[in-house]
């Protein structure tokens with residue numbers, strides 16, 4: 001459910017990851033329909049004509065998902081270094097910070113959804129493609145450990161091209177780190193929900209994103225292991241049109257439900273109710 | 284070695300060819316006629332060969348190491364399994380859909396002790412390579428590995444994995460059967476497995492496909508093996524839209540064993556015989572075996588399996604480098 005007024009907040013700090021030209025109208029990235037920015041924003045950036053779900057920034061997502069004013073960030077002060085001295089990495093970080101006003105590619109914290117407490121994490125594709133380096137991995141593991149310590153369910157929205165190349169092997173290890181933290185949640189009987197949004201690929205999809213007790217996805221999101229281009233190269237096989245989309249993954253048993261953006265909050269609230277607040281206290 | 288000699292091997296093959304020639308019956312006969320003693324010359328060249336090899340192999344660039352890690356003659360998992368273990372009994376199938384031959388495994392004896400060994404297996408010839416998908420496993424391979432890991436857990440057998448893959452399969456079939464889920468599942472379940480796990484990266488440690496077998500209590504890399512989040516070619520394509528700059532990318536990615544060690548990702552580096560593991564697989568296998576026994580000894584001394592698992596978790600938990608600013612420092616410290 002979209003609560004009215006989420007757009008009325010000042011855009012400072014919630015700058016969109018999609019390029020919306022300043023002005024009255026914008027264009028749907030899929031069907032090219034000219035849309036009034038006001039209608040587009042009110043519809044949470046879902047095209048009013050074709051239903052295409054455009055990317056949201058982390059704070060836009062948080063705003064349409066949690067109870068108003070309930071979000072409290074965690075671990076904002078963990079900042080990236082340049083451990084490999086990688087070409088142009090510091091400049092890329094700087095640019096990402098400036099463009100998104102975020103300190104890294106994921107925002108984590110606590111919030112309430114329909115008055116139920118949760119730990120929530122939301123990736124921001126606008127920050128270096130939402131890629132997972134040391135900081136993203138650390139924030140996810142700490143969010144999970146916070147859920148563990150306070151017996152709170154953990155909800156993660158993914159939007160990431162995968163592991164961050166610029167931190168090399170350390171990024172690869174974040175797959176292991178986040179997955180092992182997910183294992184701790186599982187052992188403790190705490191609900192872990194993943195919501196896959198456009199795009200969720202590579203090392204993020206092949207780690208924590210695939211480990212939710214419940215996995216939801218937005219329609220039409222790119223979801224897959226390698227990029228479509230990569231998948232296309234090695235065999236002459238004709239790939240289905242929906243290859244590496246959330247629909248393809250759902251068809252192959254990897255996703256529980258594909259839900260339109262405007263239904264996601266209600267669905268999460270219902271899951272929290274059905275799973276008794278998402279924490280099994282008898283364990 | 285004829286056919287594909289890497290650039291860095293050229294000075295070595297030059298001297299090798301010279302020695303070969305001096306040892307030929309024709310040259311010997313000639314020398315005999317002319318009353319020249321060739322054995323002194325040969326000995327001299329052999330010393331020279333040693334010197335050249337030491338120089339070349341101690342100074343390999345990251346890209347040269349990548350080439351060596353992918354060398355077609357490099358020993359593969361089954362070679363080491365044969366040389367290190369006794370009575371290996373291969374088990375097949377994931378009990379869900381198929382048997383993926385890119386991953387092999389089964390129980391075996393390591394110095395009188397039953398263990399479970401799982402390895403990624405490339406192929407020697409074209410036919411075997413196709414059958415094993417060049418060592419790139421699909422979901423079925425990772426699920427077979429997990430099945431064997433569970434079996435090891437139930438029978439209190441230590442798990443030993445040998446990592447050697449360019450990466451997991453990334454084709455339509457892989458996507459249909461959920462290769463991402465299979466890798467993710469292994470990452471989580473191996474981190475919780477109630478038996479010691481020892482990982483050795485013997486050749487290529489390619490991204491998520493390698494990691495799917497690389498969660499353990501002790502992780503070693505062979506001296507000339509590599510471990511990377513993306514292939515140098517893939518990295519070069521992204522950075523410069525030019526796959527031919529793989530050599531530059533290899534350097535940037537810090538994918539060598541010594542890089543991995545200084546980043547805190549692996550525990551130790553196993554020295555290779557001069558010229559690489561393929562020049563002396565028996566010695567290499569001995570080194571790996573000794574290392575496995577040492578690690579096993581260390582892991583046996585854990586007071587409980589819970590402590591073992593918690594230590595394994597903390598090992599992963601430490602990985603990564605970042606700056607943690609306290610709020611008061613935030614103004615002054617720019618990271």
Ligand SMILES: [Zn+2]
Pocket residue numbers: 028029030031032033047048049050051052
């Ligand atoms: Zn549209």
